[in-house]
Amino acid sequence: MIKGLYETHVYVKDLARSIVFYQQLPGLQLCHYEKERKIAFFWIGAPQKFMLGLWEKPEAEFSPRHFAFACDKNWILHESVSFLHANNIRCYNFLNDGTERPMVFCWMPAVAIYFDDPDGNVLEFISILEGEARPEAGVLPYDEWLRMGDKA
Template sequence: MIKGLYETHLFVENLQRSIDFYGKVLGLKQCHYEEERRVAFFWIGKDKQFMLGLWEKPKEEIDVRHFAFECEPDWILNESVNFLKSRNLKCRNFLNDGTERPMVFAWMPAIAIYFDDPDGHSLEFIGILDGEGKPENGIISYDRWIELEKDVP
């Protein structure tokens, strides 16, 4: 019955700043804007596939949220950190261990890297890896994930 998550909405303090961030910095396609309601919508992926709505609100009415963009695992591993740095965005991994290396959630398995938008919302690039989940391995480096995959009979 449920096929996926179609849309996500965030409250932002400055709509134009957020339009610039999601459109120009992250490269999402803006699909609708309403000045009166102070709202902008973006397509994520193919047009009409997934949608992000941004609603301008006073700072005191904004609760920080988290959501993840699905990406190709190889892109996350090899290009995501440079993509974020080239846009002056600080990235971190889930462990927040001071490194900028994507980490693997072994239970899924998936590789991910985190960053924030201008309002402090926690954003993530995540990609599902091949193989079976191994919850007992926790959150590990990609190199460790590959080592463990080699040990699978």
């Protein structure tokens, strides 16, 4: 029986640059590096719980991907944007509406904020919310979600 996703792997164009980038993300720890194979692995959260693999590939073999890091709701709402700014990482929401406010996917429901790694892989901080899903509401700012009457 499947219990979860243990690891994911993404391609990067410059492994050394990517290692520096991913090491600054909270909760990621470099756990293995192979210079010859041009790969690096990070524990996500606690060691041996989840893993991210980075593989350096030439431009012709590179294609950007998307994945999300599970985070605490309050951290996303109150600290994630300032953390990203402090680390010179541009963030945006799913609607890419020019604001940097986390948005709620009402069909889940979950709150999220997006950012890119140096190679254009689309990364996301996400937290599942309590309350009933409301798919008909689409994607909303968190304050509008709260006005709908769901639990925070």
